[in-house]
Amino acid sequence: GAGVSQSPRYKVAKRGQDVALRCDPISGHVSLFWYQQALGQGPEFLTYFQNEAQLDKSGLPSDRFFAERPEGSVSTLKIQRTQQEDSAVYLCASSFSGGTGGEQYFGPGTRLTVT
Amino acid sequence: LAKTTQPISMDSYEGQEVNITCSHNNIATNDYITWYQQFPSQGPRFIIQGYKTKVTNEVASLFIPADRKSSTLSLPRVSLSDTAVYYCLVGVRDYKLSFGAGTTVTVRA
Structure with missing residues (x-):
């Protein structure tokens, strides 16, 4: 079956531009997560949705980062006024439930380069 | 969250067994130990x-001793992939x- 998909796979933005990154989770998965992965590092948690509710956004690095999941399926991560330090791979993951267990299914990521 | 320590990198050859040990001295009673794998340009699995x-x-295979302060991931007969x-x-x-930061495992022919 289809896994988690993300688009675009690559995005180049000039500093100061706004970007929107899309995530299509696995159908039926209740929980959706966004992570940021800097070069050579492991992914770091950004935010978590259960259905359409954003239950945790503690990992968002600044108020320029905004995520939404209005209908409880597709999610968009938006970054306003991009800065060079925003350059990273943005990973989306989904799971059937958001509870303990740890198994999250990741998409391939969107590599954002801010020039 | 329990802090983990694992080697930065390991080299191996095709057909060998690779064992990666992770230290987690302050693991809590209710904590599970989970391993993910990440290939270049892909998300973790x-x-x-x-x-x-x-x-x-x-x-x-995952080996966890009785004190649970460490664990070892064992990959049997690794291949380049x-x-x-x-x-x-x-x-x-x-x-x-x-x-x-994870452990980068490089398998050579």
Whole structure:
């Protein structure tokens, strides 16, 4: 079956531009997560949705980062006024439930380069 | 969340067994130990999870001693396609996965 998909796979933005990154989770998965992965590092948690509710956004690095999941399926991560330090791979993951267990299914990521 | 320590990198050859040990001295009673694998240009992929003793699946084995202060991921008879970064995660109580830097395993022909 289809896994988690993300688009675009690559995005180049000039500093100061706004970007929107899309995530299509696995159908039926209740929980959706966004992570940021800097070069050579492991992914770091950004935010978590259960259905359409954003239950945790503690990992968002600044108020320029905004995520939404209005209908409880597709999610968009938006970054306003991009800065060079925003350059990273943005990973989306989904799971059937958001509870303990740890198994999250990741998409391939969107590599954002801010020039 | 329990802090984990694992080697930065490991080299191996095709057909060999690779063992990656992760230290987690302050693991809590309720914590599970989970390993993820990440290939270049892909997201992490769940490999295996365990609480104590030994867990085995079609991909790997996970050995956890009685004190649970460490764990060892064992990859039998590796091939070139097993070259990846392997992450040890402890304390996955809810939804926040904490990855660390992982261990880069390079398999050579």
